[in-house]
Amino acid sequence: MLSRSLLCLAVFSASTPLLADTVWLKNGDKLSGKIVLFDGGKLVLQTEYAGSVPIDWSKVKTLESDQELLVKQDAYTGEKAKSLKAADDGKVTLANGDAPKTVELASVQQILKPKPVVEDLVWKGNVDMALDYQRAENDTDDYDIDFKTTARHGRWRHIAEGEYNREFQDDVVTTDNWRAEYALDRFLTDKWFWQGRLVYKRDKVEDLSRQRTVGTGPGYQFWDDELGAFSLGSLVNRTDYEFADGSEENFYSLAMKWDYNRYLIGKRVEFFTSGEVGKPLSGVADYALDAEIGLRYKVTDWASLNLKAERDIIHGTDESDLDKTRYSAGFGVTW
Structure with a gap:
């Protein structure tokens, strides 16, 4: 009798679908999945049938979720809700015992899963x-590792980047x-x-062996969302x-930075470009450019393939002239 009851319980558990979040749209459609994030006017719903689906927030009628979520009605403060309950058109109820x-959907700026220490931390x-x-007439071994990570909470955003390049030709180091x-x-x-930012570059092959830059200035964020x-x-x-000969130069400069990325084809392909162009205020160089452009293809939710081109130019005096173009293809991890 006991074994029969356990068997029935196992069958019932296997046949019962997992609880899913639900989004009702203004056109009458209903979507089920798991709410990942709402930011920048897009609600991201993870589904079994279509993967990650971005939904225009203006098209949402109401929604519900059994997850604990942080709902922010301005850019910096939020309320933790044990769950979300469907409400009248254009509204949602934050359930907390x-x-x-009940709040207007139009007033909601962001929805995300609260983090253990910094609840509104968004890390990617x-x-x-x-x-x-x-392996040919000249044997070449080339290694290239890059990383970039961004963490944002409240009014603060931290950005860390780094790269390492090393190349051998017939066992002779040509790039390091x-x-x-x-x-x-x-x-x-x-x-x-x-x-405010700090940059340090070290080159063990070129004449320009070290570069140190400290900078500060204003910036403008046109958009930053899941797409x-x-x-x-x-x-x-x-x-x-x-x-390399021990001589040193220093100067002040004005620079413009850009950072752009865009997901395409259902967030499978990412186009990205970033860089900086600067003009020294003294005669040490005419201009400097450090830029990259590329594509990243997501094989899974975390694994990716990448193809990119990098350009590094310092144009000025003969001693500081530098002009490098580098193309690479490889694999990576994305979060």
């Missing part, structure tokens, strides 16, 4: 790796350099921010050059 609260990034082995950058943004409004982001920043920089 004996004190449910990627690591790209490329390896190239060529690395770069690290950290930037801290303080949002003054929803769009305007002020940035991509675009920002521009202007900086006043102090740069120090150190050459």
Whole structure:
């Protein structure tokens, strides 16, 4: 009798569908899945039948969820709800025990899963790796590792980037350099921010062996949501050059930065470009450019393939001239 009861319970459990979040649209459609995030006017619903589906928030009639979610009605403060309950058209109820609260969907700025320490932390990034082995008249081994990560909470955004390049030709090192950058943004409004950043570059092969840059200035975030982001920043920089022969130069410059990425084909393909162009205020160089452009294809939710081109130019005096173009293809991890 006991074994029969356990068998019935197992069959019932297997046949009972997992609880799913539900979104009702204004045109009468109903979608089921798991709410991942609402940000930048897009509600992202993870479904079994279509993967990650972005939904225009203006098309949502109401919604419900059994998850604990942080609902923010402005850019910096939010209320943690044990669950969301469907309400009248254009509204949703934040269920919190004996004190449910019904709010207008139009007033909601962001919905996300609360984090253990910093509840409104949004963390994303990627690591790209490329390896190239060529065996011919000249044997070539080429290694390239890049990473970029962004963490945002409240009015603050932290950005860390780095890369390492190393190349051998017939066991002789022809390229050996690395770069690290950290930037801290303080949002003054929803769009305007002020940035401070540090950059360090080290090259063991080129005459320009070290570069150190400290900069600060305003920036503007055009958008930043699940489908991509675009920002521009202007900086006043102090740069120090150190050459292989021990000589040094330093100067101030004005620079413009850009950072753009856009997901295509159902968030499977990402187009991205970022870089900086600067003009020194003294005669040490005419201009400097450090830029990249590429595509990233998501094989799974975390694994990706990438193809990109990088350009690094310093045009000025003969001692500091540099012009490099690098193409790479490889694999990586995205989160």
